[in-house]
Amino acid sequence: MELTEQRNLVHKTRDARRSISFPKLSPAERDSLIKKYHPDHRAHAYRPIIFGPNAGQLTVTEVATLLEGESPVPADLDLTPDYSVDVLVVGGGGAGCASALHAHAQGANVLLATKLRLGDSNSVMAQGGMQIAVASDDSPVQHFLDTLKGGHMKNDHQLLKVMVEEGPSIAKWLLELGVLFDRDADGNLHVKKGGGSSKARLLTCSDYTGLEIMRVLKDEVLNQKIPLLEFVAAVELLSDAKGACTGAVLKDLDNNRFIVVAAKTVIMATGGIGRLHIQGFPTSNHFGATGDALVLAYRLGVPLVQIDTFQYHPSGGVYPEQLVGALVTEGIRSEGGHLVNAKGERFVNELDTRDVVSSSIIRECEEGRGIRTPSGRVGVWLDTPLLDVEHGPGTLDKHFPAMVRQYERYQVDIRKDPVLIYPTLHYQNGGVKIDVNGETPVANLFVAGEASGGLHGRNRLMGNSLLDLMVFGKRTGILAAERAKSLPNSSLTLDHLKRFRAEAKRHQVSAGVISPMVLPAYTNK
Amino acid sequence: MPDTLDKKHTLNQEEILQPKMVTVEIEGKPFQVPAGITLIKALWYAGQDVIRGVGCLGGFCGACATYYRTKDDPKVKTCLACSMAVEDGMSFSFMPAFPARKATYNLLELKDPKQDLFALYPEAPLCRNCNACTEACPQNIDVREGVWKAVFGDFKTVSEMFMDCVMCGLCAPVCIADIAPNLVALYASRAQGVHFTEKPEGLSKRIEEISDGRFQQEWDRILKLSDEELQNTTASTT
Numbered sequence: 001m002e003l004t005e006q007r008n009l010v011h012k013t014r015d016a017r018r019s020i021s022f023p024k025l026s027p028a029e030r031d032s033l034i035k036k037y038h039p040d041h042r043a044h045a046y047r048p049i050i051f052g053p054n055a056g057q058l059t060v061t062e063v064a065t066l067l068e069g070e071s072p073v074p075a076d077l078d079l080t081p082d083y084s085v086d087v088l089v090v091g092g093g094g095a096g097c098a099s100a101l102h103a104h105a106q107g108a109n110v111l112l113a114t115k116l117r118l119g120d121s122n123s124v125m126a127q128g129g130m131q132i133a134v135a136s137d138d139s140p141v142q143h144f145l146d147t148l149k150g151g152h153m154k155n156d157h158q159l160l161k162v163m164v165e166e167g168p169s170i171a172k173w174l175l176e177l178g179v180l181f182d183r184d185a186d187g188n189l190h191v192k193k194g195g196g197s198s199k200a201r202l203l204t205c206s207d208y209t210g211l212e213i214m215r216v217l218k219d220e221v222l223n224q225k226i227p228l229l230e231f232v233a234a235v236e237l238l239s240d241a242k243g244a245c246t247g248a249v250l251k252d253l254d255n256n257r258f259i260v261v262a263a264k265t266v267i268m269a270t271g272g273i274g275r276l277h278i279q280g281f282p283t284s285n286h287f288g289a290t291g292d293a294l295v296l297a298y299r300l301g302v303p304l305v306q307i308d309t310f311q312y313h314p315s316g317g318v319y320p321e322q323l324v325g326a327l328v329t330e331g332i333r334s335e336g337g338h339l340v341n342a343k344g345e346r347f348v349n350e351l352d353t354r355d356v357v358s359s360s361i362i363r364e365c366e367e368g369r370g371i372r373t374p375s376g377r378v379g380v381w382l383d384t385p386l387l388d389v390e391h392g393p394g395t396l397d398k399h400f401p402a403m404v405r406q407y408e409r410y411q412v413d414i415r416k417d418p419v420l421i422y423p424t425l426h427y428q429n430g431g432v433k434i435d436v437n438g439e440t441p442v443a444n445l446f447v448a449g450e451a452s453g454g455l456h457g458r459n460r461l462m463g464n465s466l467l468d469l470m471v472f473g474k475r476t477g478i479l480a481a482e483r484a485k486s487l488p489n490s491s492l493t494l495d496h497l498k499r500f501r502a503e504a505k506r507h508q509v510s511a512g513v514i515s516p517m518v519l520p521a522y523t524n525k
Numbered sequence: 526m527p528d529t530l531d532k533k534h535t536l537n538q539e540e541i542l543q544p545k546m547v548t549v550e551i552e553g554k555p556f557q558v559p560a561g562i563t564l565i566k567a568l569w570y571a572g573q574d575v576i577r578g579v580g581c582l583g584g585f586c587g588a589c590a591t592y593y594r595t596k597d598d599p600k601v602k603t604c605l606a607c608s609m610a611v612e613d614g615m616s617f618s619f620m621p622a623f624p625a626r627k628a629t630y631n632l633l634e635l636k637d638p639k640q641d642l643f644a645l646y647p648e649a650p651l652c653r654n655c656n657a658c659t660e661a662c663p664q665n666i667d668v669r670e671g672v673w674k675a676v677f678g679d680f681k682t683v684s685e686m687f688m689d690c691v692m693c694g695l696c697a698p699v700c701i702a703d704i705a706p707n708l709v710a711l712y713a714s715r716a717q718g719v720h721f722t723e724k725p726e727g728l729s730k731r732i733e734e735i736s737d738g739r740f741q742q743e744w745d746r747i748l749k750l751s752d753e754e755l756q757n758t759t760a761s762t763t
Contacts, residue, residue, distance in 0.1 A: 027756060119692075120580040120588055134728050140735065141743040141760035153752040161744070168731045178632060178715030180684055180722065188727040198759065208688055211585050215692060216718075219711055223629045231576060253576050286581040322563050322610050326583050401689060405664070406584055409608050519576065522569040 003319075006342065006371050010381050010418045013344035014389065022349040030356050037359040037366070039423075040309050040458075045279045051507045052500070053303035062276040063307060066291060067298050068504065069515030071497055073236040073249050073258070079492040081247065081262035085111040085227075086484035087477075088248055088261050090234040090293070091269035093121025094210070094466065095449025097217035098473025099267045099480070100226050106481035110226050111261060113250050115233035115518060116288050119218040122271055122450065123469060125286065126210025127329035127402060128194060129202030130470075131463035132167035135191050138199040140164040147464060150196040150353045151429075151457020154306065159455040162436050163464070163471045170470040171203060179216050180205055193334050194462040196353040202463045207329055207402045210466060232259060233518045234292060236497060237266065237300045237445065240490040245300060245445035247492055253518075264487040265444045265480035268293035269473065272428040272450040273310070275520040281425040282325025284316055292516035293451035297432045299500045302440045305453040306430025311460055314339075314357040316424020318379035320410045325424045329403060330354075330462045332382060336390050340381040340418070341369040347380075355459040358423040371420060379422035384414040427465065429456050438476035444483065446476040550616035564591060564606035564617055578619045584608040587693030590663070593617035603661050603695045625697040625705035628712065638716035639678040642709070649709050650676045651702040658696035658706050664689045668696045668706045675713040680721060684714035 025033065035041050046058045050068055059067075087103045089096050092114030100112045114120070133143040143164040148155050171189065175181065181203045182190040192202040205212035221228070231253045238247040238260075245266050250259040270293040274285025283289070294304060315330065317323030333339070333350040339357070341347055341364045348360035361380050364370055370378035387395045396404055396415050407414045431453030438446045449469045456464060504510070545560045549567060556571040565582065568575050580588030589606035596614025606619065628645035635641050642649060649672060658668035671686045687710040697705040734740065743760055750758060 116576075116580055117586075117588060120586050122581070125581050125583050125585045134725075134731050136727060136730075139740055139743070139760050141740050141747060145747065145755065145758065145760055148755060153755065157748065161748075165735055165740075168728055168735060171728055172732060175718065175722075175724070175728075176633070178718030180688070180714065180718045183722075183725070187723040188725045206688055208585075211691065212688065215690070215711060216715060218692075219627075219715065222627060223631065225629065284583065286583070286586070287579040321561055322608070402585070405689070406608065409584075410610065522566075523574050524570050524572050 003371070003374065007417055009344040010340050010383055013340070014383065014386055017338055017340070017346055020346060022346060024349045024352050025356055033359045033363070034355055037362045038355055039279050039281070039312055042279065046308065050509055051503045052298055053301055054307065057307070059307045060278045060310070062278050063273065063291065063294065065511060065513050066276070066295050066515040066517060068509045068511065069295065069513040070504070071236050071299065072251070072514050073494065073497065075494060075498065077249065077258060077494070079238065079260050079494070081260045081492065083111055083259070084262040085109050086263070087111070087265050087267065087480045088113065088263035089267045089269060090114070090248065091271060091449070092116070092118040092230070093269065093271055093449065094123030094214065094217065094469035095269035095473040097214070097221050098470050099269060099448050099477035101217065101220055101224065102474045102477030103481040104224050104226050106478055108481035108484055111229065111263070112221065112226055113229040113232045113234060115231065115253060117230050118221060118228055119214050120286060120288060121214070122286050122289060123210050123466065124214040125284070125327065126466050127207040127327070128331050128334070129192060129204035129209045129463045130466035131194065131197065131201045131461065132171050132203055132467060133164060133199070133201055134168055134171060134189050134203070135200060138201055140167065142199060143167070143201060146197045147461050148457070150461040151459050154457035156454035158436050159434070162475070163455060163467060166471045166474070167467055170467065170474070174213060174216070174470070177216050177220055179213055182206065192331070193351070195330055195333065195351045195357070196461045207331055207400045213466065229259070233516070234268070234270070234296060235516060235518070236494070237296050238492045238494065239300060239496045240493060241495070243301065243496065244443035244490065246490045260492070262489065262492055264484035264489070265446065267446040267448055267476045267480050268297065268432070268451055269448045270451050274425050276517070278310060278425055281312065281423070282316060283425040284313055284325060284327035285425070288519060290517040290520060291428070292518065293432055293447055295516040297440060297442070297445065297447065300442050300445065300496050302442050302445065303433045304431060305433045306458065307453065309429040309458045310425065311354055311427035311429055312358045312423035313426035314354055314361055314423055315382055315421040317419070318377045318422045319373040319420040320412065321375055322410055323406070324377070326406070327424065327426070328382060328419060328421055329400065331400065332384060332387065332403070335387050335395070335399065337386055338383040340383055342371050343369055353459055353461070361421070361423055365422065373420060377422065379420040381418040382421045383418045385416060385418065388415055427460055429458055429460055430454070436475070437479045438472045439479065444487070446480050448472040448476040547611060547613035549611050552618045558611055560613070561610050564593070564604070564609050564611060565589060567611045577622070578606065582607045585691055587691035590620040590693035590695045591617050592620060604663050605691070605693065620695060620698070623694055623698050625694060625708060627705070627708050630712070632715055632719045635716065635720070638720050639680065642675060642712065645712065646704070646709050648702055648704050652676070652704060653702055655701055657699035657701070661695045661699045663693060663695060664691060666690060671710050672704060672706050675709050680713040680717040683710050684717040687711070687714055
């Protein structure tokens with residue numbers, strides 16, 4: 001059947017679908033659906049990590065290979081520092097900017113290094129919003145419970161409690177910096193409903209929440225004149241005789257030179273792993289999402305947590321080809337957009353958690369109820385025109401200008417026609433082990449944001465990532481700066497790397513893979 | 526099932542396996558690339574490493590600001606290279622990093638932000654209405670109008686108009702008055718938020734409630750529960 005014909009079925013069935021409601025699945029139903037269809041449960045994609053702090057534990061092959069990879073830093077590198085600072089922040093996204101600003105505000109001498117430009121990150125793309133329990137009928141406790149249920153009860157309670165309780169003060173901080181959140185008529189912050197949440201709790205800046213926050217944070221980093229190294233990637237950490245973190249080896253991507261930074265404390269805020277294309281999935285992530293902090297922390301002896309679970313966002317583009325993997329915001333479903341299969345039927349409560357919705361889309365496609373694109377991909381419909389029908393003409397223009405524009409570039413009018421979607425690799429649920437201050441088990445090494453693990457359990461709720469970045473950016477920034485005041489300068493060594501290399505040799509691991517990956521190899525050679 | 530997945534990253538996609546090729550000029554040099562791929566993918570296909578010029582790949586970060594021209598059309602247009610498809614005869618180049626001046630300021634310390642604009646960006650009122658900035662904007666923002674709104678102190682409208690701004694900076698090199706409109710708009714938007722937007726009462730109340738320990742009882746109750754009990758409980762809001 002032609003795509004146009006298939007599309008017409010969505011138009012034809014729209015009215016009938018509006019009267020149907022789908023209950024959310026019970027915990028038992030969720031579990032069985034996920035076990036059967038979620039990519040986290042495809043055993044062939046996983047293997048045990050051979051050595052290091054997580055030896056014997058399962059993760060996807062793509063991650064295991066990088067963790068066991070070879071450092072690009074030669075053992076005899078001259079470690080005379082090019083920079084000597086209190087706090088080194090690696091990463092220029094939401095968590096990196098927040099931690100740099102807070103550390104700077106404490107009076108610390110901060111250096112921020114990022115492998116692309118300041119602000120190039122997944123944060124800038126966050127469209128759905130930021131969950132903070134500000135509404136009068138809501139509470140941080142309910143935010144905690146919703147997140148826990150969404151995460152299959154596997155979230156670290158302490159980390160989660162800290163995040164939900166500090167949420168409101170983060171909103172205040174961002175407002176004081178000039179972030180323009182959507183408001184209600186009475187001046188209060190407007191809240192929207194998100195998948196898996198029992199209350200409307202999403203603060204938004206239309207569908208540009210991440211962009212607005214990042215424009216402001218970047219501008220403030222520049223206003224505060226925080227020293228910045230752009231197009232400079234971290235490729236190894238440094239340690240002293242006691243094994244504490246004392247700095248990092250960076251690599252300037254413009255001239256390929258190593259840069260040695262002595263830092264009393266290091267905050268890694270390098271984000272997630274989408275560009276590893278786990279299990280061959282397309283990704284919604286930015287160009288630099290290659291899991292660098294996982295690799296660097298692991299070589300320094302830091303364990304990772306829940307590194308076997310990833311989020312496949314239900315709505316990645318599948319058509320047109322230029323938008324394959326690109327995110328279609330969950331906001332469309334939050335405002336009532338239906339998911340529709342090739343038979344013109346709904347098949348899931350669209351506001352169930354992301355892992356449930358993704359699993360059900362995969363089920364529809366595997367069981368032959370998907371829609372095939374001209375280039376052979378398969379997906380299901382997301383009925384965007386329904387929003388204008390439900391809430392009045394102009395709703396899409398007003399609430400989803402970014403998405404309207406994104407599709408218009410390829411002559412698809414989402415006001416008139418539904419779009420085709422399929423799950424896309426979106427988020428690393430686990431990550432580097434941290435405590436409530438974002439500190440890892442290795443002294444003076446902090447991790448903030450998506451690179452860290454434990455907070456989100458086995459599935460992150462929409463809108464909890466932006467909050468995670470801001471809360472743990474703040475906590476790491478403040479503590480790292482405080483810590484630096486009382487720390488003497490320590491030695492810079494690659495002793496941990498020596499130990500790591502010896503272990504690799506003992507386990508006969510020599511895949512010839514250099515890690516961190518830094519940037520994906522898309523160039524046709 | 527596997528046919529829905531990218532087997533080997535992006536290059537092994539169907540559109541690349543299709544035989545239909547087009548000729549494009551990248552920085553003046555012709556290459557054969559598959560029809561319909563994005564400008565960024567065309568660069569990768571042509572064997573070029575790109576570090577400066579790739580960011581979010583989703584049309585939000587402005588890293589891939591690009592000048593392009595279609596076949597036989599003298600008009601040089603602008604786009605984001607991650608969000609534009611190649612067509613036969615197209616010619617394109619990345620915009621080099623443009624050294625626009627950003628003013629630095631402490632927003633909280635500003636006494637009269639609408640007047641302070643003229644000290645921070647004295648070039649802002651010198652707009653000569655040529656409209657080149659508006660034509661250069663890949664986000665279809667009426668940039669020229671926005672600059673004037675900022676100059677006349679209508680920061681609220683500026684903040685609304687520029688919510689779509691990805692800070693690609695394509696508006697700056699074309700300005701004959703040396704204005705960087707995106708930076709002017711960013712200043713105006715932030716000042717609007719800091720100085721001219723009311724404080725949300727509900728938020729202050731919630732922050733107070735938390736510091737007063739209003740939720741402590743609820744925390745004490747739920748943190749004792751087993752996973753199964755947690756699964757079935759909701760928080761009291763009274």
